[in-house]
Amino acid sequence: SQQGEEDPQALSIQEGENATMNCSYKTSINNLQWYRQNSGRGLVHLILIRSNEREKHSGRLRVTLDTSKKSSSLLITASRAADTASYFCATDGSGAGSYQLTFGKGTKLSVIP
Amino acid sequence: DAGVIQSPRHEVTEMGQEVTLRCKPISGHNSLFWYRQTMMRGLELLIYFNNNVPIDDSGMPEDRFSAKMPNASFSTLKIQPSEPRDSAVYFCASSFRINEKLFFGSGTQLSVL
Numbered sequence: 330s331q332q333g334e335e336d337p338q339a340l341s342i343q344e345g346e347n348a349t350m351n352c353s354y355k356t357s358i359n360n361l362q363w364y365r366q367n368s369g370r371g372l373v374h375l376i377l378i379r380s381n382e383r384e385k386h387s388g389r390l391r392v393t394l395d396t397s398k399k400s401s402s403l404l405i406t407a408s409r410a411a412d413t414a415s416y417f418c419a420t421d422g423s424g425a426g427s428y429q430l431t432f433g434k435g436t437k438l439s440v441i442p
Numbered sequence: 443d444a445g446v447i448q449s450p451r452h453e454v455t456e457m458g459q460e461v462t463l464r465c466k467p468i469s470g471h472n473s474l475f476w477y478r479q480t481m482m483r484g485l486e487l488l489i490y491f492n493n494n495v496p497i498d499d500s501g502m503p504e505d506r507f508s509a510k511m512p513n514a515s516f517s518t519l520k521i522q523p524s525e526p527r528d529s530a531v532y533f534c535a536s537s538f539r540i541n542e543k544l545f546f547g548s549g550t551q552l553s554v555l
Binding site (some may be wrong): 360361362364370371372373374377417421428429430431432433434435 | 473475484487492497502527543545549
């Protein structure tokens with residue numbers, strides 16, 4: 330089954346800096362989604378980008394999608410301590426079983442005040 | 443809406459005991475998912491319901507695991523008998539339609555001693 334793989338596994342930055350996380354996947358998709366998980370909590374949806382879109386913005390978040398390279402990136406600009414969390418990409422499939430959202434292992438982001 | 447509600451929040455039990463996890467999805471959502479999260483394997487999809495009907499239970503690890511959705515507002519995941527390797531955080535998630543964003547509950551932290 331396809332799976333998003335995030336890179337890096339962990340990232341530590343100073344408050345105010347930008348944070349970039351990458352995701353690679355293996356097969357064709359309909360959508361790619363990014364989620365955030367604070368320690369001890371459930372995942373929270375951040376942004377969904379469809380396979381025919383190349384870039385999407387939401388507040389301080391910018392997501393890009395390159396279907397030819399089967400990769401996506403999540404950029405958080407002007408990071409804050411409250412952005413400290415794990416970030417996951419999730420991909421569905423474009424054929425049978427496309428309802429299955431498969432999550433990567435995540436990038437653990439630490440924003441130092 | 444209160445979001446996806448899971449109970450209990452924490453469960454500690456002894457090996458061999460039956461464990462029942464509960465989930466109330468967001469009203470109006472047609473899709474319900476059960477996920478399990480561990481450090482080793484990340485987030486794994488266990489089972490998916492659409493309109494209360496189990497569509498895919500291929501992720502259920504063993505016959506010891508069973509899930510039901512008797513109506514649109516309630517689902518259970520049962521483990522009988524439980525084993526220490528079942529220790530994990532179990533998440534329930536719902537979505538309005540398939541391939542749309544998921545809303546996660548806060549999870550049930552299960553510890554089997």
